[in-house]
Amino acid sequence: MTNEQCAQVFDRIADLMEIKGEIIYKTLAYRKAAENIRSLAGSLKAIHQQGKLMEIPGVGKAIAEKIEELITTEKLVFLEQLETEVPVGLIDLLQVPDVGPRKAALFWKQAGVTSLSELEEAVKSGQIRGLVGMGEKSEQRIIVGIEALKRRGHRLNLDTAQGIANRWLKWIRSQPGVERAEAAGSLRRWKTTIGDIDIVAAVKDSGAVMAALAAHPDVQRVLGSGENKSSVELPGGINMQVWTQPPERFGTLLQFVTGSKDHNVALRELAQKKGLSLSERCITTTDGKELLFADEELVYQALGLDWVPPELREDHGEIKVAASHVLPVLIQLSDLRAEVHTHSNWSDGINTIEEMARGAMARGLMTYAISDHSGGLGIAGGLKPEGLKERQKEIEVVQKLLGGAITLLGGSEVEIKADGSLDYDDETLAWLDIVVASLHTSLRQPREVITARLVNAIRNPHVDIIGHASGRLLPNREGADLDWDIVLQEAKDSGVAFEINASPSRLDLDETHVRQSVEMGIPIFINTDAHAVDQLDNAVYGVSVARRAWLKPEQVLSTWEPEKLITWLRTPKSERRLL
DNA sequence: GCCGTTTTCGGCCCGACTGTTTTCAGTCG
Numbered sequence: 001m002t003n004e005q006c007a008q009v010f011d012r013i014a015d016l017m018e019i020k021g022e023i024i025y026k027t028l029a030y031r032k033a034a035e036n037i038r039s040l041a042g043s044l045k046a047i048h049q050q051g052k053l054m055e056i057p058g059v060g061k062a063i064a065e066k067i068e069e070l071i072t073t074e075k076l077v078f079l080e081q082l083e084t085e086v087p088v089g090l091i092d093l094l095q096v097p098d099v100g101p102r103k104a105a106l107f108w109k110q111a112g113v114t115s116l117s118e119l120e121e122a123v124k125s126g127q128i129r130g131l132v133g134m135g136e137k138s139e140q141r142i143i144v145g146i147e148a149l150k151r152r153g154h155r156l157n158l159d160t161a162q163g164i165a166n167r168w169l170k171w172i173r174s175q176p177g178v179e180r181a182e183a184a185g186s187l188r189r190w191k192t193t194i195g196d197i198d199i200v201a202a203v204k205d206s207g208a209v210m211a212a213l214a215a216h217p218d219v220q221r222v223l224g225s226g227e228n229k230s231s232v233e234l235p236g237g238i239n240m241q242v243w244t245q246p247p248e249r250f251g252t253l254l255q256f257v258t259g260s261k262d263h264n265v266a267l268r269e270l271a272q273k274k275g276l277s278l279s280e281r282c283i284t285t286t287d288g289k290e291l292l293f294a295d296e297e298l299v300y301q302a303l304g305l306d307w308v309p310p311e312l313r314e315d316h317g318e319i320k321v322a323a324s325h326v327l328p329v330l331i332q333l334s335d336l337r338a339e340v341h342t343h344s345n346w347s348d349g350i351n352t353i354e355e356m357a358r359g360a361m362a363r364g365l366m367t368y369a370i371s372d373h374s375g376g377l378g379i380a381g382g383l384k385p386e387g388l389k390e391r392q393k394e395i396e397v398v399q400k401l402l403g404g405a406i407t408l409l410g411g412s413e414v415e416i417k418a419d420g421s422l423d424y425d426d427e428t429l430a431w432l433d434i435v436v437a438s439l440h441t442s443l444r445q446p447r448e449v450i451t452a453r454l455v456n457a458i459r460n461p462h463v464d465i466i467g468h469a470s471g472r473l474l475p476n477r478e479g480a481d482l483d484w485d486i487v488l489q490e491a492k493d494s495g496v497a498f499e500i501n502a503s504p505s506r507l508d509l510d511e512t513h514v515r516q517s518v519e520m521g522i523p524i525f526i527n528t529d530a531h532a533v534d535q536l537d538n539a540v541y542g543v544s545v546a547r548r549a550w551l552k553p554e555q556v557l558s559t560w561e562p563e564k565l566i567t568w569l570r571t572p573k574s575e576r577r578l579l
Numbered sequence: 580g581c582c583g584t585t586t587t588c589g590g591c592c593c594g595a596c597t598g599t600t601t602t603c604a605g606t607c608g
Contacts (some may be wrong), residue, residue: 023580024582024591025581025590025591027580028581029581029591033580033581057581058580058581058582060580062581063580063581097607098597098598098605098606098607100605100606100607101605102604102605103606132599133598133599133605134598134599135598135599135600137598137599138598141597141598162596185608198608224595224596224597225586225596226595226596227594227596228597229608231596235589236586243595243608256594257608259608261608264593265591265592265593266592266595268592269591271592273584277592278593279593279594280595281593281594536594544591
């Protein structure tokens with residue numbers, strides 16, 4: 001029972017309870033618990049063993065007991081009972097836009113609907129019309145909603161979503177009367193994957209903008225349109241919301257749409273305690289006076305808080321820290337000084353060593369390692385040990401050419417083979433300046449097997465960094481089923497480092513494991529895994545993961561100057577220290 | 580079901596938009 005599986009159980013409970021008609025605050029409690037379990041650094045199993053389940057925010061006696069039952073028996077009687085009371089197929093109905101728990105219950109109790117396909121049938125045969133509050137338009141919305149659900153693609157990777165949002169921002173900023181426009185929502189918080197695209201705009205007369213949006217040739221259909229908010233579907237089943245307020249209210253709007261929901265709820269509760277009411281329009285005082293904010297910083301200030309970087313807005317303690325004025329100064333792209341996981345045309349990269357090194361220099365880096373694939377990974381044209389020696393000659397030539405402005409290292413991304421052995425012998429590994437060890441194949445091995453395989457690489461005295469540890473591919477491929485309690489403890493004991501692989505389709509380690517690693521004293525790098533010069537720009541996505549993990553620059557070894565980093569690399573692995 | 584610099588009981592964010600309604604309920608973010 002992983003944390004994610006446990007969180008899914010509680011989300012399922014919340015869905016079923018809502019349809020059943022339980023009081024909303026119970027279901028909210030289960031959802032809150034699920035959310036907090038998802039973002040836990042440690043495994044529930046380990047937390048349970050330490051007897052600390054109730055220290056998880058949102059977990060009280062009742063939910064702690066259910067977690068314990070799930071961990072020890074792999075099932076939950078409470079859920080099984082619930083599933084006999086409410087047809088589980090109704091959960092799918094909640095995915096249909098404009099269908100929530102009340103309508104799902106209505107369709108179930110009044111029309112005998114127990115699944116999505118039965119709902120579609122019921123609507124088409126006219127069974128839904130005539131139910132309380134259901135008219136012709138409701139009927140149409142359900143049909144359109146089910147079709148949209150079928151069209152709807154998976155979540156978007158960050159770079160894709162940014163590209164789409166930037167094109168729309170350019171368009172919206174060019175509209176008459178638009179003074180400011182920004183991407184908000186999960187995109188502004190740099191979440192790993194993006195569901196909907198949210199755009200906020202400061203505009204005096206929003207009617208014209210909303211009309212122009214509805215008429216835009218790339219808008220497939222308008223899902224809803226009002227004075228302050230429009231929702232449209234873009235090609236590929238992507239949904240976009242556009243929110244507007246007059247310029248003097250832009251600060252509260254940007255704050256609200258940036259979210260997260262949990263952060264906003266916590267912020268509004270804090271406002272309440274201060275006798276204020278916070279909305280996307282303004283802050284209202286007890287005597288009904290509206291305070292307007294053109295800038296977001298001033299909204300936080302008005303609540304007695306420091307401005308919270310969007311990456312931290314998940315209700316993970318940031319509000320309390322902002323109130324105490326001790327928010328961390330988070331790492332930024334410009335802090336990076338080293339890149340140690342990249343590929344040249346000596347393996348499957350596009351560019352030469354010189355081109356890559358110049359690209360690194362142009363981005364302000366001072367240490368740069370080429371770490372081409374090892375020989376065993378056939379598809380990547382990996383290097384045999386002899387090839388490494390040849391490549392080293394070229395590295396030395398380029399080093400001479402570029403002088404002292406950048407320090408070049410000869411490295412490898414060595415394959416961890418299916419049997420757990422490494423693709424080079426120890427002599428070759430010892431000869432390299434830096435070794436990144438990665439899993440690429442047989443990622444579906446059973447937990448014990450793949451964990452042992454990774455542990456073997458972690459323990460090798462010549463392996464400096466574990467590359468993209470989980471092997472996940474965003475947005476859809478899950479990572480390997482690793483026992484993270486073991487992996488992290490072994491990493492700590494061995495002195496190996498982890499990377500945040502900055503490729504937007506990896507972002508691996510994820511933020512929760514990054515945070516736990518740093519708390520345990522495991523070194524962290526941010527690496528692009530670039531196979532071409534322009535991919536060095538992906539570093540910004542790696543930085544976003546570090547920021548969401550609350551990391552300061554000094555906690556990431558990629559910010560270290562060459563001398564310090566190379567001294568660290570030359571120190572025997574077991575003796576390495578972080579300072 | 581959780582939680583407490585007003586509370587261990589009585590609260591639990593707030594507004595926009597829609598449809599079916601003559602004042603509101605449901606959904607969404």
